[in-house]
Amino acid sequence: xxxxxxxxxxxxxxxxxxxxxxxxxxxxxxxxxxxxxxxxxxxxxxxxxxxxxxxxxxxxxxxxxxxxxxxxxxxxxxxxxxxxxxxxxxxxxxxxxxxxxxxxxxxxxxxxxxxxxxxxxxxxxxxxxxxxxxxxxxxxxxxxxxxxxxxxxxxxxxxxxxxxxxxxxxxxxxxxxxxxxxxxxxxxxxxxxxxxxxxxxxxxxxxxxxxxxxxxxxxxxxxxxxxxxxxxxxxxxxxxxxxxxxxxxxxxxxxxxxxxxxxxxxxxxxxxxxxxxxxxxxxxxxxxxxxxxxxxxxxxxxxxxxxxxxxxxxxxxxxxxxxxxx
Amino acid sequence: xxxxxxxxxxxxxxxxxxxxxxxxxxxxxxxxxxxxxxxxxxxxxxxxxxxxxxxxxxxxxxxxxxxxxxxxxxxxxxxxxxxxxxxxxxxxxxxxxxxxxxxxxxxxxxxxxxxxxxxxxxxxxxxxxxxxxxxxxxxxxxxxxxxxxxxxxxxxxxxxxxxxxxxxxxxxxxxxxxxxxxxxxxxxxxxxxxxxxxxxxxxxxxxxxxxxxxxxxxxxxxxxxxxxxxxxxxxxxxxxxxxxxxxxxxxxxxxxxxxxxxxxxxxxxxxxxxxxxxxxxxxxxxxxxxxxxxxxxxxxxxxxxxxxxxxxxxxxxxxxxxxxxxxxxxxxxxxxxxxxxxxxxxxxxxxxxxxxxxxxxxxxxxxxxx
Numbered sequence: 001x002x003x004x005x006x007x008x009x010x011x012x013x014x015x016x017x018x019x020x021x022x023x024x025x026x027x028x029x030x031x032x033x034x035x036x037x038x039x040x041x042x043x044x045x046x047x048x049x050x051x052x053x054x055x056x057x058x059x060x061x062x063x064x065x066x067x068x069x070x071x072x073x074x075x076x077x078x079x080x081x082x083x084x085x086x087x088x089x090x091x092x093x094x095x096x097x098x099x100x101x102x103x104x105x106x107x108x109x110x111x112x113x114x115x116x117x118x119x120x121x122x123x124x125x126x127x128x129x130x131x132x133x134x135x136x137x138x139x140x141x142x143x144x145x146x147x148x149x150x151x152x153x154x155x156x157x158x159x160x161x162x163x164x165x166x167x168x169x170x171x172x173x174x175x176x177x178x179x180x181x182x183x184x185x186x187x188x189x190x191x192x193x194x195x196x197x198x199x200x201x202x203x204x205x206x207x208x209x210x211x212x213x214x215x216x217x218x219x220x221x222x223x224x225x226x227x228x229x230x231x232x233x234x235x236x237x238x239x240x241x242x243x244x245x246x247x248x249x250x251x252x253x254x255x256x257x258x259x260x261x262x263x264x265x266x267x268x269x270x271x272x273x274x275x276x277x278x279x280x281x282x283x284x285x286x287x288x289x290x291x292x293x294x295x296x297x298x299x300x301x302x303x304x305x306x307x308x309x310x311x312x313x314x315x316x317x318x319x320x321x322x323x324x325x326x
Numbered sequence: 327x328x329x330x331x332x333x334x335x336x337x338x339x340x341x342x343x344x345x346x347x348x349x350x351x352x353x354x355x356x357x358x359x360x361x362x363x364x365x366x367x368x369x370x371x372x373x374x375x376x377x378x379x380x381x382x383x384x385x386x387x388x389x390x391x392x393x394x395x396x397x398x399x400x401x402x403x404x405x406x407x408x409x410x411x412x413x414x415x416x417x418x419x420x421x422x423x424x425x426x427x428x429x430x431x432x433x434x435x436x437x438x439x440x441x442x443x444x445x446x447x448x449x450x451x452x453x454x455x456x457x458x459x460x461x462x463x464x465x466x467x468x469x470x471x472x473x474x475x476x477x478x479x480x481x482x483x484x485x486x487x488x489x490x491x492x493x494x495x496x497x498x499x500x501x502x503x504x505x506x507x508x509x510x511x512x513x514x515x516x517x518x519x520x521x522x523x524x525x526x527x528x529x530x531x532x533x534x535x536x537x538x539x540x541x542x543x544x545x546x547x548x549x550x551x552x553x554x555x556x557x558x559x560x561x562x563x564x565x566x567x568x569x570x571x572x573x574x575x576x577x578x579x580x581x582x583x584x585x586x587x588x589x590x591x592x593x594x595x596x597x598x599x600x601x602x603x604x605x606x607x608x609x610x611x612x613x614x615x616x617x618x619x620x621x622x623x624x625x626x627x628x629x630x631x632x633x634x635x636x637x638x639x640x641x642x643x644x645x646x647x648x649x650x651x652x653x654x655x656x657x658x659x660x661x662x663x664x665x666x667x668x669x670x671x672x673x674x675x676x677x678x679x680x681x682x683x684x685x686x687x688x689x690x691x692x693x694x695x696x
Contacts, residue, residue, distance in 0.1 A: 040610065042474075099410060105664075298479050307466065314468075
């Protein structure tokens with residue numbers, strides 16, 4: 001294998017990394033808003049799954065991916081509202097509520113899918129027009145023959161669908177909102193010390209509702225990406241734990257946008273690496289079990305949480321409902 | 327009635343009842359949405375669960391699993407811990423049960439083989455929970471996140487073991503070889519046949535008795551022993567418990583071990599009782615189902631047995647529903663689990679302000695305060 005082949009393989013692995021990291025980035029940013037405001041969001045998985053199903057259904061019926069995505073965002077926001085209603089208004093346990101939504105989404109998508117489409121809980125496969133298709137960046141073919149950088153541009157940067165670009169463009173925006181706007185300052189404050197925010201005359205519940213709803217929007221986009229951009233139909237439990245990996249990335253990135261982005265990229269890379277290395281013997285070691293590589297994000301998260309490599313300190317008020325003094 | 331009595335009735339009976347009814351009502355709405363008459367659906371469901379002896383057998387077979395995972399979740403809840411790792415602990419518990427069977431001589435008497443295998447399930451289930459417990463107690467990592475991670479780790483580990491290590495030679499489906507006869511738990515239909523009672527074959531096996539005994543033991547442990555007291559005290563008020571000389575860290579680790587061990591027993595019902603080999607994904611849904619069972623059963627073993635029976639009925643009845651109506655699948659039970667967790671768990675006190683206003687008027691509470 002010469003250099004250009006190796007380079008191409010490397011680029012293709014990174015290319016897959018971007019595609020696999022996209023839903024993680026979107027979901028982790030959703031979790032970031034929610035958790036920085038003090039509301040734990042175990043329900044990322046469920047919101048994404050509900051969004052997957054909605055987008056695939058609407059895209060099949062209307063043929064419009066944009067309409068599908070907006071519908072998915074709507075449904076995901078409804079789930080977020082339920083979470084908010086249970087945990088913010090009624091001060092219910094945030095984890096119990098999130099688990100409920102995950103289980104609810106997992107069952108509801110199948111029951112409704114079966115009733116509407118009669119395909120064993122799947123949605124019918126989409127034609128190209130119902131999906132978000134990959135976009136060739138200008139000049140990709142022209143530059144393809146330029147050594148080293150040509151393939152980099154063509155294989156890695158060009159040829160993704162719009163949601164991939166959106167997801168990565170979102171990260172600096174999230175950073176800016178969180179650290180450079182009044183809303184962001186208040187959001188972070190409410191996750192650290194809600195009493196102080198309340199004393200300043202700002203509604204704790206209002207802020208938390210807004211944060212949870214933003215999470216709903218982002219999970220809606222993430223689910224649409226999985227169902228109608230990365231795939232072309234809804235299948236049972238198709239998020240396959242992406243919500244939990246996003247949660248892990250959120251912790252691994254210590255609840256900071258840039259750190260979370262890199263955690264998502266790392267976890268995405270591990271997934272694409274696991275796919276590529278499947279069955280390929282490594283010199284001196286033999287074939288590495290794919291499962292071992294797949295397990296790395298979970299192991300890393302456990303190790304990090306245990307404080308063995310740095311310390312992940314969550315927002316101080318996370319998980320605690322705010323009870324206003326009377 | 328005095329204010330305190332009223333409050334006890336509201337919290338102990340009225341609220342839980344209203345919550346369960348809300349979950350059921352929401353399910354009925356879902357049935358209407360998919361053009362199924364909820365009343366007919368309920369009848370089909372009950373017929374499937376109790377209408378014929380094979381159905382009854384399945385109902386109790388599923389109930390057994392839910393008792394184990396419901397107890398597992400409840401024990402952790404009593405210490406203030408939320409163990410969502412039941413899935414993984416059940417899976418690994420089954421692995422432990424199977425590995426013990428394979429490690430022993432196949433000719434060994436069932437009287438040794440089966441208890442040894444049960445111990446295997448307990449130990450492996452506990453082993454999968456002790457890590458998260460230790461990390462919570464001594465390193466401050468959140469039990470919910472670590473148990474979720476351990477669920478995934480269990481799944482990946484089992485995929486590896488089943489496809490590479492335990493795979494029966496010449497088999498395509500990832501499953502181990504069959505257990506020797508001596509490791510099979512007797513089926514209830516065989517046992518009853520010995521007494522001249524004839525019932526249809528079903529997967530129901532003697533694990534159901536184990537489940538009931540374990541439920542009683544858990545009750546005894548939690549309410550009649552020093553350890554149980556320490557666990558409940560830690561859950562109610564960790565600071566006070568510490569001042570009372572209870573080692574909170576130790577309690578967390580011990581509680582998680584017990585919780586994991588209980589979840590591991592699912593492997594006994596599934597593998598020793600029915601499949602008679604280690605298979606993939608025998609545990610799926612029971613760990614999460616246990617959360618609904620524990621919440622619905624108010625974390626009390628008696629309530630859990632009742633709630634587990636309800637979910638057993640739903641599980642088996644759901645299969646009947648899927649058989650009768652082409653547009654329903656058993657996933658309706660998953661939806662109900664979600665609704666029960668939502669209304670009995672997260673929205674537990676949704677009706678409380680309303681009930682208080684209605685049943686305990688302000689004049690009453692003024693009197694109570696005076």
